Amino acid sequence: MNPVLSVSRLEKRFGAVVAADALTLDIPAGQKISLIGANGAGKTTFVNMVTGYLKPDSGTILLDGMDIGRRSPRSVARLGISRSFQIPQLFVELTAAENLTVAISGIGTRMSLRAPAEAQGRRDKAVELLQRFGLADLADRPISELAGGVRKLIDIAMALVRRPKLLLLDEPTSGVSAEEKFTTMDRVIHAVAPDAATIVFVEHDMEIVSRYADRVVAFYQGRILADGLPADVLNNLEVRRYVTGGV
Ligand code: ATP
Numbered sequence: 432m433n434p435v436l437s438v439s440r441l442e443k444r445f446g447a448v449v450a451a452d453a454l455t456l457d458i459p460a461g462q463k464i465s466l467i468g469a470n471g472a473g474k475t476t477f478v479n480m481v482t483g484y485l486k487p488d489s490g491t492i493l494l495d496g497m498d499i500g501r502r503s504p505r506s507v508a509r510l511g512i513s514r515s516f517q518i519p520q521l522f523v524e525l526t527a528a529e530n531l532t533v534a535i536s537g538i539g540t541r542m543s544l545r546a547p548a549e550a551q552g553r554r555d556k557a558v559e560l561l562q563r564f565g566l567a568d569l570a571d572r573p574i575s576e577l578a579g580g581v582r583k584l585i586d587i588a589m590a591l592v593r594r595p596k597l598l599l600l601d602e603p604t605s606g607v608s609a610e611e612k613f614t615t616m617d618r619v620i621h622a623v624a625p626d627a628a629t630i631v632f633v634e635h636d637m638e639i640v641s642r643y644a645d646r647v648v649a650f651y652q653g654r655i656l657a658d659g660l661p662a663d664v665l666n667n668l669e670v671r672r673y674v675t676g677g678v
Pocket of ligand 1: 445448449450468469470471472473474475476477650
């Protein structure tokens, strides 16, 4: 089967720093892939290039065979790649449902306010999405009143609005308490399942990586150090030395 995403010889430099060094990677549909690497290894640079937030210096990024390497973030999102951020990008003064309604409406927000039936349909879709994350009872609470873990989940729900082919999550459990981290990931996996989306998540917590990823890609100084099954990558000597600090 053709990969959903195919990245070939992707390069990005910031002055003397090589943040992406000939990155080559194929991602087939339905995989849950974790990107690991020490601070500064190049994980976010990779995510930013794939989602249109950074232009690569060279190399190609194909989504279902289409070259998206020069497209804007908005265009990439329309074509089927959604992302969440390390810090949730939410309107804190609006409620959870209102945030999702804004995302569902896209640029048609103002129109929807004049068309009650349409607005109700969008609200129903927002509540349905919250339900998938087990958050329906928080629909009418302002984001400012909600805990960090819940905000993360709502940010991920925002990314699901477009039913993406590929979902990129930047540290879904950072800022989430140790007690909440597995529940948070369980809810993410459960919520994404109906769309059978392909998930790439950046993660520093190896317990989360080994429990939820079916493939791990380890980055080091802008390069891919290892790529394979979690048990193999996490036991790789170089990965243990440069990434997880186990040697
Ligand atoms: P972290 O786990 O801390 O988020 P990371 O693996 O995501 O790290 P990147 O943020 O991709 O790493 O950074 C890769 C390298 O590129 C680092 O050396 C970083 O300092 C550098 N870098 C990233 N963005 C920029 C930028 N906008 N300007 C200059 N240097 C940058």
